[in-house]
Amino acid sequence: MNLENSKESTIILFGATGDLAVRKLYPALYQLYKKQNDVERFAVIGLGRRKYDHDTYRNMVKNSVKTDDASIDDFLSRFFFYSLDVDNIEGYVGLGALADKVDTDFNLSGNRIFYLALAPNFFGTVTNNLKDSGLTNTKGWKRLVIEKPFGHNLSSAKVLNEQIRSAFAEEEIYRIDHYLGKEMVQNIQVIRFANPLFESIWNNRYISNIQITSSETLGVGERAGYYDRSGALMDMVQNHMLQMVALTAMEPPSRLETEDIRDEKVKVLRSIRPVTSESVKDDIIRAQYTSGVLADGQTVRSYLDEENIDSQSQTETFVGAKLYIDNFRWAGVPFYIRTGKRMGVKSTQIVIQFKDAPLNPYLDQQPNLLVIHVQPDEGLSLKLNAKKIGESQETMPIHLDFCHNCTNDLGTSDAYERLIHDCIRGDSTNFTRWDEVALSWTYVDSIAQAWKDGYGPLEYYESGTMGPKSVDDLLAKNGFHWWPITNVEHN
Ligand SMILES: NC(=O)C1=CN([C@@H]2O[C@H](COP(=O)(O)OP(=O)(O)OC[C@H]3O[C@@H](n4cnc5c(N)ncnc54)[C@H](OP(=O)(O)O)[C@@H]3O)[C@@H](O)[C@H]2O)C=CC1
Ligand SMILES: O=C1O[C@H](COP(=O)(O)O)[C@@H](O)[C@H](O)[C@H]1O
Numbered sequence: 243m244n245l246e247n248s249k250e251s252t253i254i255l256f257g258a259t260g261d262l263a264v265r266k267l268y269p270a271l272y273q274l275y276k277k278q279n280d281v282e283r284f285a286v287i288g289l290g291r292r293k294y295d296h297d298t299y300r301n302m303v304k305n306s307v308k309t310d311d312a313s314i315d316d317f318l319s320r321f322f323f324y325s326l327d328v329d330n331i332e333g334y335v336g337l338g339a340l341a342d343k344v345d346t347d348f349n350l351s352g353n354r355i356f357y358l359a360l361a362p363n364f365f366g367t368v369t370n371n372l373k374d375s376g377l378t379n380t381k382g383w384k385r386l387v388i389e390k391p392f393g394h395n396l397s398s399a400k401v402l403n404e405q406i407r408s409a410f411a412e413e414e415i416y417r418i419d420h421y422l423g424k425e426m427v428q429n430i431q432v433i434r435f436a437n438p439l440f441e442s443i444w445n446n447r448y449i450s451n452i453q454i455t456s457s458e459t460l461g462v463g464e465r466a467g468y469y470d471r472s473g474a475l476m477d478m479v480q481n482h483m484l485q486m487v488a489l490t491a492m493e494p495p496s497r498l499e500t501e502d503i504r505d506e507k508v509k510v511l512r513s514i515r516p517v518t519s520e521s522v523k524d525d526i527i528r529a530q531y532t533s534g535v536l537a538d539g540q541t542v543r544s545y546l547d548e549e550n551i552d553s554q555s556q557t558e559t560f561v562g563a564k565l566y567i568d569n570f571r572w573a574g575v576p577f578y579i580r581t582g583k584r585m586g587v588k589s590t591q592i593v594i595q596f597k598d599a600p601l602n603p604y605l606d607q608q609p610n611l612l613v614i615h616v617q618p619d620e621g622l623s624l625k626l627n628a629k630k631i632g633e634s635q636e637t638m639p640i641h642l643d644f645c646h647n648c649t650n651d652l653g654t655s656d657a658y659e660r661l662i663h664d665c666i667r668g669d670s671t672n673f674t675r676w677d678e679v680a681l682s683w684t685y686v687d688s689i690a691q692a693w694k695d696g697y698g699p700l701e702y703y704e705s706g707t708m709g710p711k712s713v714d715d716l717l718a719k720n721g722f723h724w725w726p727i728t729n730v731e732h733n
Contacts, residue, residue: 248382249666250282250350252341256328256368257359258288259302261464262389267359268306270658274666275317281666285320285344287337291327299323320348328360328368334375341377352381355665358388361468366405373409385665386410388417390481391472392674395690396683403676412676416665421482421590422672423657423664425646426616430489430592431503433614433622440612441494443596445571450609451722453578453593454486456616457585457708459536461543462559466550473557475528478581480686483561484511485674486616487577490592491567500671504678511681515566522692525565527701527712528558531584534705542584542705556700559583562713563689564720576720580713584705589727590616604637611725621645621730645730 253271257263274281288299300318307314324340326333345352356372358365365388372378386406393399406415421427434441443449456478462469469477488507495502517526532544546553560582567577596610604627611625622644627637655663664672692698703710708724717723 247668248282248351248353249668251284251353251355251382251666252344252348252350253284253286253355253357254337254341254377255286255288255357255359256364257290258286258299258323259290259292259294260359262359263288264302264306266656266658267357267662268303269308270656270662272307272309272314272317273655273659274663276311276313281663283348283350284666285322285348285350287322287324287341287344289324289326289328289337291325293325294323296322328364328371331371331375334371334377338375338377345381354380354382354384356384356386358386360389362389362391362393362402365402369406369409378409383668384410384414385668386415387665388415390418391476392417392679393683394472394476395687396680399679399683403679413670415676416661416670416673417675417679418661419481419485419674420657420661421485421616422674423659423661424590424616424620425655425660426614426620427486427489428660428672430486430614434490435494444594446573446575448596449575450595450597451576451578451717451720452490453580453595453717453724454483454490454591455579455593455724455727456482456486456581456590457587457727458581458583459585459588459706461531461584461705462545462548462551466548470551470555470557473528474559474561474581474583475686475689479561479563479579480682481674483579483581484514484682484685485678486590486592487514487565487567487579488678490594491572491577493571500669501675503671504675508675508677508681509569510567511678511685513567513569513572514681514685515568517685517688517692519692519695519697522689523697525563525716526689526692526698527560527562527710527716528693528698529560529562529582529701529703529710529713530555530557531559531582531705532702534584534707536584536706537586544705545584558700560585560703560709560713562709562716564716576722578717578722578724580709580724582703582709586706586708587727588618591727592616593725595722595725604635607637608639613725613728615645615728615730619645619730620647623728623730641731643730648730 300321393402488510491510492506495506530545535541562580564576592614594612607627613623615621624642628640630636630638701710
């Protein structure tokens with residue numbers, strides 16, 4: 243068998259009893275198993291410090307998958323638990339022995355995915371111990387999946403990268419950014435490069451501004467310990483928001499190969515205009531939610547009143563920013579981004595606003611907009627002007643819509659399902675390469691530094707709104723406004 247391309251694997255899952263594994267990874271694995279979507283065979287060894295036996299673990303996986311389907315028993319029979327404190331190097335020998343036994347029992351060829359669904363401070367220890375105990379000398383291929391956050395600034399990310407690179411080659415490392423697994427984020431390239439209609443006008447001659455929103459109605463929830471040290475800048479901007487900027491702005495790759503696409507994204511990240519203290523003050527807004535009422539009528543408390551949050555915390559739960567990409571295609575076009583918790587609506591969308599016609603005889607004309615709906619609806623809306631019905635010469639707005647997930651028959655996979663599938667297939671296109679991560683940290687670090695130096699005060703916004711007023715002013719200064727968050731309009 244050609245092991246390099248074989249799509250069977252034993253997944254060694256660190257953090258198997260954690261929130262991410264239970265909420266996301268087991269349901270995703272089950273969907274993959276059910277679809278047999280070109281994943282040949284797999285087994286999972288879950289790890290954690292607690293002393294589960296295989297049956298207790300399988301029960302936990304079953305509860306996470308939530309199905310009565312008869313196939314669940316065969317699915318669960320592939321799951322094994324191994325109790326290990328990751329600091330205990332002696333314990334890795336037993337892990338290796340169990341993995342070999344599972345390979346033999348399931349007739350698997352020795353490929354390994356090491357999935358680190360663990361707090362990042364363990365990443366270095368685990369990769370070192372895997373190497374020192376010989377587990378990285380696999381019979382087949384090996385891959386390392388790393389969850390975010392990848393460091394908390396550029397220098398910590400560099401240290402982390404060196405640690406994992408001592409045991410895994412860059413092409414064996416799959417750094418997760420789950421937004422890259424979303425259907426419509428993957429679709430950005432196709433919409434742009436498979437439609438000459440768009441690609442020919444995808445530049446500063448025809449586009450006036452781009453608005454990228456990722457808003458949540460949830461608050462900090464149970465992740466206070468992590469979030470209060472991170473804030474929206476590191477939690478969302480460093481990764482998901484900048485990846486969406488890069489995909490929206492990049493040049494067409496010459497081939498649809500992993501490294502060609504990543505190279506184009508890197509060029510965009512490198513072209514983002516560096517910030518100065520002054521530009522941070524003027525163009526970047528940080529804010530924290532106060533109490534308020536959500537759209538469903540629920541009254542929610544302020545960030546400072548959340549459990550396990552320091553009552554003096556200055557952590558931002560919202561970031562709004564204007565950035566420029568200083569290259570030939572985008573010179574002069576502002577990219578506006580905003581993301582936050584406890585906002586008015588849960589939505590991710592990218593709005594491309596086209597420039598007005600040079601000579602416009604129709605005074606009531608609206609700008610043309612292309613809206614890429616990432617979630618909850620997954621689709622596209624193109625907003626145009628048409629003649630009002632009748633004899634008048636007035637215009638009316640019309641929209642052409644497409645929605646992937648609005649009807650049942652086109653339901654799309656979850657991001658984690660897609661990314662685990664890609665990893666098993668050995669396709670790292672939708673994972674971030676080290677230089678993308680490093681450039682994103684460079685941008686984010688300079689904002690964090692300016693904030694530390696006192697530029698750009700922390701503002702406040704009421705829960706249930708779309709952020710502080712200053713984020714509206716940010717666009718108004720250039721004669722724009724945020725387009726309302728919409729769903730794909732189902733006709
Ligand atoms: N939860 C989420 O929604 C998201 C999480 N992530 C990232 O995923 C990773 C995991 O997060 P999450 O699942 O929420 O974390 P949890 O705190 O819920 O789970 C942590 C896991 O790590 C295990 N663990 C902790 N210490 C040790 C140790 N010394 N040795 C062995 N195992 C240990 C725990 O098992 P035990 O207690 O049995 O030791 C548990 O399985 C983090 O990097 C996080 O940033 C990323 C995006 C979203
Ligand atoms: O990575 C993260 O993303 C989620 C938002 O993800 P989404 O798929 O629901 O849009 C965010 O809640 C979390 O704080 C952050 O770590």
